[in-house]
Amino acid sequence: PSPSLKTKISRQINKANIFNLKEGCRQTWFACLYKAMKQKLTPIRILISLFAMILIAIFYSIFPTESMEAAEFTELAAIKVGNQLQVTIPASELSALQPSALLVEILDAENKIVARQLLDANQEKAEGWKTNLSLPADLKQEDLFWYRLRYGFIEKGQTTANTPIIQPISKIFHFPTVRLLGQKELISGANNSLRVVVIDGQSGQPLKGSMSIALDKANSADVKTTAKVDQHGTASLTLKTPEGFTGDANLTVTVSTPLGTQELVEKVQVVQRENILLTTDKPIYQPGHLVHIRSLTLDRFSRQAVSSTPIIFEIEDAKGNKVFKKRATTDEFGIASTEFQLAEEVNMGTFKLRTILGDQNNPRTTTQEKSFVVDRYVLPKFKIDIKMGGENERQQYYSPGETVSGQVTAKYLFGKPISRGRVNIKMSTFDVETVEIGKAEDILSDVGEYQFAMKLPNSFAGRSFEQGAAPVAFQVEVTDTANHTETRSESLLVSSNPILITAVPESGEMVPRLNNRVYLLTAYPDGSPAKTTITTNVKPANLVTDKDGIAVIEVDGQLNSLALTAKDEKGKVGTTNIALKRREVTGDSLMVRTPQALYKVGEKLEITTI
Missing domain, CATH: 2.60.40.10 (Immunoglobulins)
Structure with a gap:
């Protein structure tokens, strides 16, 4: 603007009482006013311009901007700034009589020079020299740790230093290290608390700065938020996930510090707010059986029942064919139930049961799955009971060399004792592999009982995680007069230390x-x-x-x-x-x-x- 126009603009700014704002902001407003006042200055245009400046002034007073201060070091140090390595060399690191220049070089893992800089040796400040050396464009930060820094004074006419100093960059390189503290499972439609810790990866000192965090998944809009990293190197923030945002996602944390920018990507899972417990009355069914199904739905946070909500039950057979579908509504306790009648001829195997909470066409639905087996099986003909110890007390542990006594009782499921059946008892322990340490064979009494007594060995290979105690297993096999066999196992511990x-x-x-x-x-x-x-x-x-x-x-x-x-x-x-x-x-x-x-x-x- 011309001098006369600058005077006119300054007069308008003074009238608006905003002349005490930042110089950078004033320059922007000068440009805006200049464009406006190049046209015909009317009272309406002047008022609109003043009103816009007042709004901008209010915005900057509420949301002040902070510039990131560059890192300053008093010792030999290096940081990565963009595609350059900023090196600080204190004056105490070098000494020479009449140096001409300071030569600073970066050597790769094969001792090749990848960057070089000549500095005037007579222009050092009190804190030393600071210079930026360009790095290869494709160099990754983790590969930089294998590089070395070589520096030293050179005299006029020389190209190499007489006594250079070589330092591994891994020992002087300062970089931000980011840690994300929080759960790996986020809740959809809820406020999820996270905490970020930022430290200097070289010294371990906390770093101050700013950060942004983004949650993204395929075919969904990103969820973003920002926060400041305080002087303790921590930032606590709340990430609000939208309703229906579920599945595997990437949580990306980007931190800006005086040592540069660092990015951390963590894989998380976003789940629905509702939690469904899906149960059946048995884990295995035979063809023709009736399957009883029940679901319980609770809110993950309040643990309150999710009532009066539509729910769908679906079943797929072992070949993936959908064989059942029913709609229901949860009651006041969050419970819904149904029944499924199996046919006599079905695709036997593992069936998949699925429940869908809410409208199936709504992306906010919550699903839960469970499997059960459909197969033919034979129920046991009789049951075996093993009782260790005396009449009134069941003894669960013994000392080496003791005699283990007990009683075996075998009865049919309808209560009749197995009279004169054969009983076979094997006693074993584990030492690298299963070792048999005793056995007994006999005939059950008329009431289906057998009293046994077996002596334990005097030594065992104990297990350290049980303080030297060793396991002993008793496997009992009973065969009735119809030649049907059932087995039952019982175990106890043997320890030389009773307490x-x-x-x-x-x-x-x-x-x-x-x-x-x-x-x-x-x-x-x-x-x-x-x-x-x-x-x-x-x-x-x-x-x-x-x-x-x-x-x-x-x-x-x-x-x-x-x-x-x-x-x-x-x-x-x-x-x-x-x-x-x-x-x-x-x-x-x-x-x-x-x-x-x-x-x-x-x-x-x-x-x-x-």
């Missing part, structure tokens, strides 16, 4: 220089809790476990092991020496403690830090 003791530090590992709570658990080899008195090698010397076999002791974090002896009311004793793994801590020790491990939604969570 098993476990010690679990509250943090998983012992935290040094702090008092740690250690949870002590006593149980019998079959897993049932044992109420015992525990003697320890630390104070307090004696502890009593509760009905669940649990006691808590507080010990010093430097403790390496616990010597424990547990004794129950019947005089059974278990002993163990448990090694306590200690956490490696270089700085201060920190522990977080909560009163309980599980909470319900809405409950108050009290946290203690030590």
